[in-house]
Amino acid sequence: MKKYHFIAIGGAVMHNLALALVQKGYQVTGSDDEIYEPSRTRLERAGILPAAYGWFPEKITSDLDGIILGMHARIDNPELIRAQELGVPVFSFPEFIYNQSQTKKRVVIAGSHGKTSITSMILHVLKDQNVDFDYLVGAQIEGFDLMVRLSDAPVIVIEGDEYLTSPIDRTPKFFHYRHDIALVSGIAWDHFNVFPDFEDYKAQFSKLMDRTLIEGELIYCAVDPLVKEAAEKSSTPGQKTPYQAHPAEIQEGKTYLKTESGLVEIGVFGDHNLQNLQGALEICRALGVSKEQFYRSIGSFKGAAKRQEVLAAGTSGILFRDFAHAPSKLKATVNAVKNQFPERRLIAVQELHTYSSLNKAFLPNYAHSMDEADEAIIYLNPHAVALKKLELMDEATLREGFKRADLKLFTESQALKDYLLTQNYSNTNLLLMSSGNYDNLDLEPLKAKFNTHEA
Structure with missing residues (x-):
């Protein structure tokens, strides 16, 4: 039986590979310093959820067929160092x-x-x-x-x-x-x-x-x-x-x-x-x-998760969620929804979440990417900006970067939610775009708006 150990097993693709190897009949172990849902539950069901978070060099033994190293791990990871000392083959995910x-x-x-x-x-x-x-x-x-x-x-x-x-x-x-x-x-x-x-x-x-x-x-x-x-x-x-x-x-x-x-x-x-x-x-x-x-x-293809995904639909309005975050993806998604429903008002909300999107030097790349939206909204979390050691951009800076003078900025998830809930979604589509989740924004009340007479 082949034996593999995953360093940073909790990642989206990493834990899927771990589960695939279990299905293949391999013996799989892993470590990580944090594991979120749904990875946690899926690993637990397969019997390969680490007993404790952290890095444990003693898990690395010479009888392993290989280490699979996730991008989340650091170069000085104790398990990686131990594997190198023992001469255990180390594979990146693509390798x-x-x-x-x-x-x-x-x-x-x-x-x-x-x-x-x-x-x-x-x-x-x-x-x-x-x-x-x-x-x-x-x-x-x-x-x-x-x-x-x-x-x-x-x-x-x-x-x-x-x-x-x-x-x-x-x-x-x-x-x-x-x-x-x-x-x-x-x-x-x-x-x-x-x-x-x-x-x-x-x-x-x-x-x-x-x-x-x-x-x-x-x-x-x-x-x-x-x-x-x-x-x-x-x-x-x-x-x-x-x-x-x-x-x-x-x-x-x-x-x-x-x-x-x-x-x-x-x-x-x-x-x-x-x-x-x-x-x-x-x-x-x-x-x-x-x-x-x-x-x-x-004809029966419904799309990948979070790619123009329909979260709720009424008679004259749809709530879409999309993974779009880079400028080209953002523009393509906004244009697609507006062109598909040209007679409907479009409210487009973009969460700036990645390092690139939160970086003031990169901002000019977003110019005109939300032009087709009838209302353009940006959400960013000051805490996320601080963690990336970047400068917090204000509404004037974002309006200049997006070349959109009426762009609105929200920096609190609850304030964004309150604003969106005040809108009338009759003959209106709402497009939520992000590689994040608006700091765990509860979407159920918004979905309900599209299941009423308003939408």
């Missing part, structure tokens, strides 16, 4: 995924935005078409118990992140997967704390493209000028396949794909999602799924 999939066809979905949605669409179609495959995706998807699967399947579909690999490997994760097929959906400056220079950030995607082998394929979004330029300049000897948004039309708030066989209703919307869908179609084609099969399956 371990590659180690387990060397004999498979490896598909990597990369990009500053859209990669979770594209990966989710691919997984949905492949499952619906009874294709055997493994996967790694960065969100919980309807119909999938885990965010990771490792089996004897001949194919693995991987959401490839450009963020750093581990505390001891400062290169992007997506280099380690050694793809056969790569898709790049978009390039827009993100992870300002890791890539303060935009040229360096863009270079990571060019390097990924160049690693496509002669028998491989590079699929790229030609609508994005930076992606198009990088792909056309790429030295890869592999096949290059450009794509753009799938043709579609909107009828009464619903989106329909235009296909050779007629209109196909889908459950997602917006130009960015039509680009994502076309990218997913190109990947499925490369894996042997026909267009007809793709169209038969994609």
Whole structure:
């Protein structure tokens, strides 16, 4: 029986991998200095929740087949140091995924935005078409118990992140997967704390493209000028396949794909999602799924968690939640909701939560990203700003950065909640965007507003 120990087992993807290895029949242990829900309960149910929080070098023994090191751990982690002393193999998350999939066809979905949605669409179609495959995706998807699967399947579909690999490997994760097929959906400056220079950030995607082998394929979004330029300049000897948004039309708030066989209703919307869908179609084609099969399956796709997720819907208003936080994601989501329901008022709320978004030097990148909203609101927590040792931006600074003179700022969760509850949601959509949770904002009273006559 293989034995692996996780350093920082509580992370969203890390605990999913731990659970996947338990399903595979491996012996799994782990440590972390904090574990939140739902990770805690899921690890407990599997019998692998650490008995106590903290780092315990005595857990590291020479009979381990390997250590799986999470990004949350520090380079001076006591368990990591002990593993290095004993010569136990240490794998970063992406290195371990590659180690387990060397004999498979490896598909990597990369990009500053859209990669979770594209990966989710691919997984949905492949499952619906009874294709055997493994996967790694960065969100919980309807119909999938885990965010990771490792089996004897001949194919693995991987959401490839450009963020750093581990505390001891400062290169992007997506280099380690050694793809056969790569898709790049978009390039827009993100992870300002890791890539303060935009040229360096863009270079990571060019390097990924160049690693496509002669028998491989590079699929790229030609609508994005930076992606198009990088792909056309790429030295890869592999096949290059450009794509753009799938043709579609909107009828009464619903989106329909235009296909050779007629209109196909889908459950997602917006130009960015039509680009994502076309990218997913190109990947499925490369894996042997026909267009007809793709169209038969994609209609039942409901979207990944927190991606244009409908929390409540009334007769004339919808409460949406979306993971959008980077400027390009924010603009795409706001525009998509407004274009889908042009006759409805749109209240858009953005929580500045990440290091990049809270950094005054990065703020100009958000210019005009909320222009399409009828009302634009920013929420930020002064405590979160202080923890990141950044300057707290005031309303005037944010209005200048977003180029929105009527932008409203809230710095207390309760005040934001009170304000939103005073609004009339008749013929109005509310869009909540964040990679956080507005400091545990209780959404139930807001949901109730959309289940009354007001919405």
